[in-house]
Amino acid sequence: MALNGILVPLITPFAADGTIAAGALRALARDVLDQGAAGIVALGTTGEAAALDGGERSLVTDLCAEACREYGACLVVGAGSNDTRGTVAALAELGGRPQVTAALVPVPYYSRPGEAGVVAHFTRLAARSPVPLVIYHVPHRTAQPLGAAALRELAALPNVAGVKFAGGVLDGPAIELLAGPPPGFAVLAGDDMLLSPMLALGAPGGIVASAHLATARFVQLAEAWGRGEVADARALGHRLAGVSAAVFAEPNPVVLKGALHALGRIPTPDVRLPLLPAGPGAVRALLHRLEELDRPEPVGAGTPRTAGVR
Numbered sequence: 001m002a003l004n005g006i007l008v009p010l011i012t013p014f015a016a017d018g019t020i021a022a023g024a025l026r027a028l029a030r031d032v033l034d035q036g037a038a039g040i041v042a043l044g045t046t047g048e049a050a051a052l053d054g055g056e057r058s059l060v061t062d063l064c065a066e067a068c069r070e071y072g073a074c075l076v077v078g079a080g081s082n083d084t085r086g087t088v089a090a091l092a093e094l095g096g097r098p099q100v101t102a103a104l105v106p107v108p109y110y111s112r113p114g115e116a117g118v119v120a121h122f123t124r125l126a127a128r129s130p131v132p133l134v135i136y137h138v139p140h141r142t143a144q145p146l147g148a149a150a151l152r153e154l155a156a157l158p159n160v161a162g163v164k165f166a167g168g169v170l171d172g173p174a175i176e177l178l179a180g181p182p183p184g185f186a187v188l189a190g191d192d193m194l195l196s197p198m199l200a201l202g203a204p205g206g207i208v209a210s211a212h213l214a215t216a217r218f219v220q221l222a223e224a225w226g227r228g229e230v231a232d233a234r235a236l237g238h239r240l241a242g243v244s245a246a247v248f249a250e251p252n253p254v255v256l257k258g259a260l261h262a263l264g265r266i267p268t269p270d271v272r273l274p275l276l277p278a279g280p281g282a283v284r285a286l287l288h289r290l291e292e293l294d295r296p297e298p299v300g301a302g303t304p305r306t307a308g309v310r
Contacts, residue, residue: 006211199222
């Protein structure tokens with residue numbers, strides 16, 4: 001299955017007693033897929049995967065797989081750590097899940113192995129993983145930046161399907177990689193606010209936490225860039241970047257959970273320590289941004305066709 005379009009990295013909703021709210025997670029998965037998302041990501045940063053135990057991670061994966069099977073959608077599952085041997089074992093567990101399209105695997109963090117160590121790490125993983133890999137390049141979390149040459153070396157590995165590029169800026173390596181990605185290698189936008197410019201430069205899609213909200217609008221943005229509808233795409237991209245800025249005003253996913261709770265889509269806004277719930281002002285600001293999406297666009301900011309679509 002090709003990695004393109006909008007993939008939503010689902011939150012993990014919690015009930016008042018602290019357990020996973022399975023019904024809410026199932027409903028979220030179906031809702032984003034109903035609105036046109038190409039797939040979902042389970043156990044990503046947005047899903048607070050590091051705060052879940054083994055049984056909870058299995059439950060989340062099962063619920064997401066169920067929804068993706070029903071919709072014929074892509075399922076990417078977060079797996080692995082900065083330990084190569086442990087990541088090999090984590091990936092092996094995905095082999096028994098036929099619904100999994102790919103595994104999202106972070107560049108080794110904390111240990112800072114250097115670019116040669118990163119390439120060696122993924123070379124070992126690619127040779128042993130039962131599912132294709134999507135490299136999660138997020139240097140502000142890993143403290144391990146990668147240049148364009150290293151990214152191309154990783155892209156050339158067999159069994160590597162793409163990269164979630166979350167460099168925090170649209171820098172030289174991103175532009176160079178997008179200018180001529182290897183065949184079959186997807187460069188996916190990983191920073192929500194940079195989704196529109198990366199799509200404009202040729203990214204086939206993105207992994208977008210903000211697309212829990214106004215999912216159809218994010219899908220519309222990707223399709224508009226794909227069709228070359230520059231004016232519409234640019235105008236809509238600016239509006240959605242405002243939503244994303246509000247989502248990430250505090251550590252991910254606390255504001256997003258606050259908004260989803262306020263909208264009645266999850267039973268609590270709870271997150272697990274060391275995260276703390278979002279401040280009410282941040283949640284109000286995000287809800288205000290969502291309300292603005294339903295207002296007609298200013299004259300000259302694209303055609304009326306893009307206004308009023310949820």
